[in-house]
Amino acid sequence: IGPSPKALAARFPADFLFGTATASFQIEGAAQADGRKASIWDAFSHMPGRVKGGDTGDVACDHYHKLEADLDLMTELGVAAYRFSIAWPRILPDGAGAVNETGIGFYDRLLDGLQSRGVKAFATLYHWDLPLALMGRGGWTDRDTARIFADYASLVTARLGDRLDTIVTFNEPWCSVYMGHLMGVHAPGERSIEAAMAALHVTNLAHGLGVQAIRSERPELSVGLVLNPMSVLPASDSAADRGAAERANDFHNGAFFGPVFEGAYPSALLDGCPDLSRNIQPCDLEVINQPLDFWGLNYYTPMRVKDDPSSPFPHAGSAPPVQPEKTDIGWEIEPAGLSHVVKYLYGRYQLPEFFITENGAADNTEVENGAVSDVMRVEYLTSHLGVAADLIAEGYPLKGYFAWSLMDNFEWAEGYSMRFGLIHVDYETQVRTIKQSGHWYTSLLAAHAA
Ligand code: GBH
Numbered sequence: 529i530g531p532s533p534k535a536l537a538a539r540f541p542a543d544f545l546f547g548t549a550t551a552s553f554q555i556e557g558a559a560q561a562d563g564r565k566a567s568i569w570d571a572f573s574h575m576p577g578r579v580k581g582g583d584t585g586d587v588a589c590d591h592y593h594k595l596e597a598d599l600d601l602m603t604e605l606g607v608a609a610y611r612f613s614i615a616w617p618r619i620l621p622d623g624a625g626a627v628n629e630t631g632i633g634f635y636d637r638l639l640d641g642l643q644s645r646g647v648k649a650f651a652t653l654y655h656w657d658l659p660l661a662l663m664g665r666g667g668w669t670d671r672d673t674a675r676i677f678a679d680y681a682s683l684v685t686a687r688l689g690d691r692l693d694t695i696v697t698f699n700e701p702w703c704s705v706y707m708g709h710l711m712g713v714h715a716p717g718e719r720s721i722e723a724a725m726a727a728l729h730v731t732n733l734a735h736g737l738g739v740q741a742i743r744s745e746r747p748e749l750s751v752g753l754v755l756n757p758m759s760v761l762p763a764s765d766s767a768a769d770r771g772a773a774e775r776a777n778d779f780h781n782g783a784f785f786g787p788v789f790e791g792a793y794p795s796a797l798l799d800g801c802p803d804l805s806r807n808i809q810p811c812d813l814e815v816i817n818q819p820l821d822f823w824g825l826n827y828y829t830p831m832r833v834k835d836d837p838s839s840p841f842p843h844a845g846s847a848p849p850v851q852p853e854k855t856d857i858g859w860e861i862e863p864a865g866l867s868h869v870v871k872y873l874y875g876r877y878q879l880p881e882f883f884i885t886e887n888g889a890a891d892n893t894e895v896e897n898g899a900v901s902d903v904m905r906v907e908y909l910t911s912h913l914g915v916a917a918d919l920i921a922e923g924y925p926l927k928g929y930f931a932w933s934l935m936d937n938f939e940w941a942e943g944y945s946m947r948f949g950l951i952h953v954d955y956e957t958q959v960r961t962i963k964q965s966g967h968w969y970t971s972l973l974a975a976h977a978a
Pocket of ligand 1: 756831886
């Protein structure tokens with residue numbers, strides 16, 4: 529079943545960073561504690577029928593109250609870096625205006641705790657928990673939200689930036705834009721191409737303004753953006769399917785990589801979605817196209833497409849999986865998709881160095897006799913890390929890898945039904961149990977550090 533942790537570790541350079549990742553809304557809970565106000569995910573998850581089982585983020589892993597114990601678990605795992613996100617509504621409960629000092633205090637304790645344990649801090653400003661108050665103005669469909677985001681970025685940089693190793697503006701804007709405004713399966717639950725195209729551009733603009741704000745506050749801080757580019761694989765070699773893959777690339781990848789790294793939206797996207805151009809003002813693309821120190825890649829599964837003129841733009845329908853193995857959430861296990869997407873992107877765009885900022889599997893194995901034998905997750909991580917090592921050997925500038933996730937958590941529309949953690953969380957008792965995958969990761973990290 530793949531190489532030993534020691535053999536795998538030997539394939540990564542000494543300065544390669546191994547870490548784990550989480551996001552505020554998925555783990556913190558304490559939704560009303562110490563002055564935090566609601567985010568769009570609090571509202572969405574409290575609407576009947578939106579999240580499986582009616583689950584909410586009210587308590588989650590109660591990480592807000594278990595910070596010290598969770599930091600100790602990181603030490604036990606032996607991670608060199610921790611990727612987390614900051615809850616905007618915890619530090620600016622109304623999105624703008626009055627600062628909640630108690631909320632900032634939580635991140636002060638987190639950063640001090642990481643520093644004293646020698647763990648590098650990778651912060652994300654936006655992992656989908658927009659302050660609900662900003663929905664009054666239209667949320668991400670309103671241009672003003674971009675400016676307000678930049679003020680939030682300045683505040684975080686000024687107050688916490690001295691203890692950050694890197695800062696990221698957005699996590700997977702593809703999800704907050706398309707799943708939130710077109711597919712309606714994530715907050716705020718809209719289903720309109722008009723809203724999606726407005727949210728796309730306002731989010732990209734917010735990224736650019738955010739980078740400018742961070743740089744002017746703290747020029748030496750390393751700044752990046754985390755994307756979930758689709759590894760778009762055509763169902764067949766036919767010209768029609770390859771054409772569909774090209775259009776899907778524009779819609780899913782070019783919509784973000786184009787403006788951010790080239791200062792232009794793909795022309796096919798501008799032509800195919802007239803709602804997009806309407807939102808663009810002169811100079812926006814210069815603002816969006818800021819040089820970045822790095823970018824983050826989140827990879828789980830490929831997207832297979834076939835030509836389908838009857839489906840909406842980009843006229844690419846989904847094609848069946850090729851690999852028979854799936855994780856418990858039903859996603860095809862295809863490590864080759866990781867190298868495919870990296871090679872596609874570095875061939876297509878001028879990109880800086882990168883980190884794999886998320887990779888992992890839903891493996892819902894439960895605790896039995898005090899242990900969790902999540903063998904599938906170990907195999908998933910092993911095979912994907914093998915591809916990561918191949919990419920480094922081929923010269924791609926991959927600097928680190930973050931396993932998703934440190935612990936089981938609120939898996940968005942799936943609620944608590946899907947478990948991605950290296951650490952098991954019992955949601956009744958909040959007891960944590962390091963899984964077999966967690967112990968395996970520890971041996972990998974120990975071998976790498978030796
Ligand atoms: C990430 O999202 C999130 O950053 C993280 O918060 C989350 O917990 C984690 O992954 C696990 O889900 O079927 O058309 O939607 C990843 C979300 C999953 C979005 C795969 C795209 C496939 C395409 N991605 N999904 S589609």
